[in-house]
Amino acid sequence: MRNEKLEIKCPLCSKSHTYNLEISRTIIRYFCGTYGPWYDKEFTRLFSCPVKGEKFQATFILSESRENLIDSIEIK
Amino acid sequence: MEEKKNEIKLKNVSSISPHNEAIYEVGKKMLADSIEVGRDFSKFMINLSTSAIPIYITLIGFLSLQKLQTILLIIPPISFLVSSVLFVFAYLPKQGKYSLDVIDEIESAISRSITSRNKFIYSGFITFIFAIIFSIILMTQYDKHSADSKMQYEVITMAIPDTLSLNDAQNKIGQFKSKINSLTGNKDIIFKEFKTNKGIIFTAFLK
Numbered sequence: 619m620r621n622e623k624l625e626i627k628c629p630l631c632s633k634s635h636t637y638n639l640e641i642s643r644t645i646i647r648y649f650c651g652t653y654g655p656w657y658d659k660e661f662t663r664l665f666s667c668p669v670k671g672e673k674f675q676a677t678f679i680l681s682e683s684r685e686n687l688i689d690s691i692e693i694k
Numbered sequence: 695m696e697e698k699k700n701e702i703k704l705k706n707v708s709s710i711s712p713h714n715e716a717i718y719e720v721g722k723k724m725l726a727d728s729i730e731v732g733r734d735f736s737k738f739m740i741n742l743s744t745s746a747i748p749i750y751i752t753l754i755g756f757l758s759l760q761k762l763q764t765i766l767l768i769i770p771p772i773s774f775l776v777s778s779v780l781f782v783f784a785y786l787p788k789q790g791k792y793s794l795d796v797i798d799e800i801e802s803a804i805s806r807s808i809t810s811r812n813k814f815i816y817s818g819f820i821t822f823i824f825a826i827i828f829s830i831i832l833m834t835q836y837d838k839h840s841a842d843s844k845m846q847y848e849v850i851t852m853a854i855p856d857t858l859s860l861n862d863a864q865n866k867i868g869q870f871k872s873k874i875n876s877l878t879g880n881k882d883i884i885f886k887e888f889k890t891n892k893g894i895i896f897t898a899f900l901k
Contacts, residue, residue, distance in 0.1 A: 624702050629709055639702065658703075664710065664718060673718075675710045679703040 621694075626676050631669040638694040646685040654684030661691055728804065732811045736785040736818075743778035743822055747771045750829055759832065766832065773825030780818030784811045848900040850874060855893040867896055874898045 622639045662677045682688050710718065750770055753759075759767065788807045792799040852870050854863050874883060884899040 622702055624704065626704065626707055629707050660705065662714070664714070673710055675708060675714055676704065677706040679705055681701065 624678065626665060628667050629674050630667045630672055633669060635668060637665055640692040640694055642689040644687045644689050648685060656681045656683045659688065663691065663693055665693060728808055732808065732815060733785055736781045736815060739781040739818060740778050740785060743774050743781060746774045753833065757833065770825045770829040773821050777818045777821040777825060780814050780821060784814035784818060850898045852896045853893060854896055870896060
């Protein structure tokens with residue numbers, strides 16, 4: 619579990635908001651020791667504007683690999 | 695590499711698309727209804743299981759299955775009763791403590807409630823299906839029972855007196871059986887022995 623901060627310029631109020639993302643990953647260790655390449659994965663999540671109290675969507679990219687898989691992303 | 699792994703690149707920010715908004719609404723409804731759906735189903739199944747008992751008893755009487763006089767007849771109503779009790783347990787309100795300020799607590803309380811309710815719902819439903827299948831099997835036995843009672847038999851008898859030696863008696867029975875079998879082609883024959891004071895009456899029942 620890792621906490622990351624994401625700053626988004628809100629499309630509703632045009633202000634910048636910072637959100638905490640709790641990213642849970644599964645780490646797999648292969649005996650053969652060959653590691654796959656990192657690739658980008660897109661995630662679309664709904665965020666709530668703290669000013670207007672309405673929701674908007676944002677798409678962000680995270681890196682993932684064969685031995686480092688993203689399980690879940692929660693917005694705190 | 696570690697930095698690349700944790701880097702978040704923002705791609706696009708917009709108001710919610712109509713598709714995502716519809717999905718969000720469906721998700722919200724599913725979450726809100728998740729407890730009520732199980733309770734409603736349990737309520738419906740309590741009525742169904744309990745009303746199945748008198749229906750079953752009526753059908754048994756109608757088909758005169760009580761003549762079978764077997765303990766198997768009481769298995770379906772007991773199963774229906776067990777099933778309805780399990781659905782009652784599923785329907786009962788669940789105890790739990792959670793604070794409305796802590797989202798995780800509410801989530802785990804919902805999850806606990808659904809899990810425990812599902813256990814009762816699954817076991818109740820399996821018991822109900824078992825009772826239905828068992829009842830159908832018993833009902834279909836009615837035809838067999840009825841057909842057996844109406845079955846016409848042709849009877850061929852042979853008397854074996856006590857005076858006959860054991861070997862002779864066995865030979866005679868063997869000859870009798872082979873003759874009957876050759877006449878009927880080995881189909882639907884029941885052989886029975888009846889002991890009397892003066893010997894044995896060997897009988898062949900042909901359907």
